[in-house]
Amino acid sequence: MLRVLQVTESSFSGEAVGSMGSAETATTCSLATLWAQKYVDKLRAQAALGELPGAQLADKVKGSLRFASSQAWAKTERLLAAEIPKQRLDPDLIDPWQIAEDSRDLFEAAAESCGEGLSPARxxxxxxxxxxxxxxxxxxRDPRVLGFLSMQFHYTGQMVLQALSPQERGxxxxxxxVMDDHLYMPLQRMYEGAAAHAGDTFSAPLAAVQELLPLVTSVAESICAEVAQRFPGYRCESGPLTDLEVRISSIRDVEMFQVYLGLCVLEGSxxxxxxxxxxxxVMLYPPLKVEWxxxxxxxxxxxxxxxxQLTPASYTVLLPYLRAVQSMFSLEVFPESDPIWSHHPDVMRFMGTAQNLLQELMGQGAI
Incomplete structure (x- = not known):
């Protein structure tokens, strides 16, 4: 039986924790441990398959990167090029060469760790x-640029996996x-937000997030299964909701919403x-044919x-932020008459509405 990884201060780079005190570091490591536990099940699956991946698999991944990266950018560009003028996004902020290079660096780091036998949790x-x-x-400068990196990474990953045998893919x-999670989700920012609560004798926000994190994946899986049942004929850009790749991406997105919810709780905003x-x-869902x-x-x-699934105390802490997020994606903002909404958002108008609702629900001053 594999033992759950216990993350210690030495597991982090000096840059990540060098400026933290011992209490902050312990709190940050606690949240990192909760997230890392997600990958222990994957380790058990690896053990069932046989030996841990070695240098041969790592070399195969690295060898496929150049072609995979070029094909991935072509798909990213086809998907998002039309959104640049629609979203009034400055095209000078998008550097295809840098995006491809940063994506390749992540894959090389993963391949090396895989080849060295470093567990996914570590x-x-x-x-x-x-x-x-x-x-x-x-x-x-513009958070939407992150979408180009995320899509480049996502499509590169699909191409890399296609070049591997079924066992190697597993x-x-x-x-x-691991990398998909950390690119799509503000996990590092959440760890830093948790560290800000380290000096408190008891922090209700931190306790709520610590209770939420172990549930994130199971909640996402059950929600995606229910949505697929309620919309049996629905097809997004990549296929029906029951398609394996669509299901994986959908689960990740629901996990992402929960992580952002936890971050809002920790930051009080x-x-x-x-x-x-x-x-x-707003930029990614219309071209991906994800209706509001x-x-x-x-x-x-x-x-x-x-x-x-949460205790009443933790649910009460999370609820105002969840209500604010719901208001941002409400019918008032995205009417049913325009399900694939592709116009530039009046962001400040709707953000002000969400902020006012949050203040009202919390029954306190500005956050």
């Missing part, structure tokens, strides 16, 4: 600071999932959703799941 902790820096750099996929998640969804009714259904099911 790789999750190791790669978090690098992914956090990439997210910060790409979202510094061995490498957990490392791919909906700024992360306002500045990153909402604009990214699916997002609203997902958020409704998420509310039900959290109310049922």
């Amino acid at each position: 790789f999750s902790v190791q790669i978090a600071p690098l992914c956090g820096r990439l997210r910060a750099r790409y979202s510094e 061995l490498f996929h957990p490392y791919l999932k 909906v700024a992360a959703v306002q500045q990153e998640l909402f604009p990214l969804c 009714k699916l997002v609203r259904q997902m958020l409704e099911l998420l509310d039900e799941a959290l109310r049922f």
